[in-house]
Amino acid sequence: MDMSILKDAGLTEGEVKVYLSLLDLGLTTTGPIVDKSGVARCIIYQLLEKLIQKGLVSYIFKNQTKQYQAAEPTKILEYIDRRESALKLNRTKVEKIVPELLLKQAMNSKGEATIYVGFKGAQTAHEHQYLKLKKGDGYCILGVPAEQPETHHLYWQRDHVRRAKVGINCRMLFNQGTAIAVLKNRNSYKFCDARLMPSDIVTPALFMTYKDTTLILIQNPTVIAIEIVNQGITDSFQAYFEEFWKRSKPFT
Structure with a gap:
């Protein structure tokens, strides 16, 4: 045997x-x-x-x-079922703390980091993408908050128009609870694929990745944006994004 x-x-x-x-x-x-x-x-x-x-x-x-x-040998199958259930439960628990661990890693990174305070500063950091991305390139955003001020929505809509004109692709994962109208709006822009997170995980911040850059946007109580230029940090966030992206469903 x-x-x-x-x-x-x-x-x-x-x-x-x-x-x-x-x-x-x-x-x-x-x-x-x-x-x-x-x-x-x-x-x-x-x-x-x-x-x-x-x-x-x-x-x-x-x-x-x-x-x-x-x-009896059939008990081995029952043991495997229990083990798989426990592993699935543990995976769910770990998934919920990974965003915090990634944030901790990013905050302690040795890369070039710049902090912007206020939504205007966040806009400046966000628009740095246009200095590095060209037509056909793209960025990913993980953990878009379900609730945002209307002024923020208006800015993002204007920026999507600009992004689409340049030809930059984007993939976005919104937290559960996001209004269908918001998802419909984001998907109405060219080269944008916006979806819901495939679980009830709520990230502690919004994470945007492109090239060697990670942008962390914390919206409450004061808007703070942290721009980190570090390929290793970006790769970590990108891998986490891809893990959820492959389990998400296209918006219909």
Whole structure:
């Protein structure tokens, strides 16, 4: 039997040896398990306890002696299902803190960073894209807030007109709760693909990436824009964006 299959399912080599030995032995004490599996006697109880926790081994007391038996092999499938559910839950939890970790990484970067205060300053930082991007190039924006002042919406609309004229592409992921009218408006401009985030994750800021530049826009309570020129930081944010983008759905 190819033991690597069970190891890939989440069992250690020692657990596999003990489980397979129990399948052959049936109800038994630890002595025969050690002899057949070849595992060290000093760790047999630890391995059995781990298998019990995984639902793959059970025990009874017979003649005041603890005896073990393997659960039916179909229990391995149930264990895999539980493990996958736990991994999915853990992934969801980690996804929610990744934006904060990326922000922390960016704030401590050794690249060239410039801070702009106020929405006018944010506009200046945002428009630096036109110094680096040409027709056919593009930028990505992650975590566009669901709620924004009307003056901000008007600026973004004017900028999309300018961007489209230059021929710059853009992909945008808006936070859940964004009005359909806003998404419809953004998608009405050429070379723009605006979608909703594929989960309920709300990023602590808006992140824009292009070339070697990352722009972090924090809108509450005061608008602050942080422009970082660092290829490594930009690559990190871009990879995070792509992870959500491939799971998002085009606006229809």
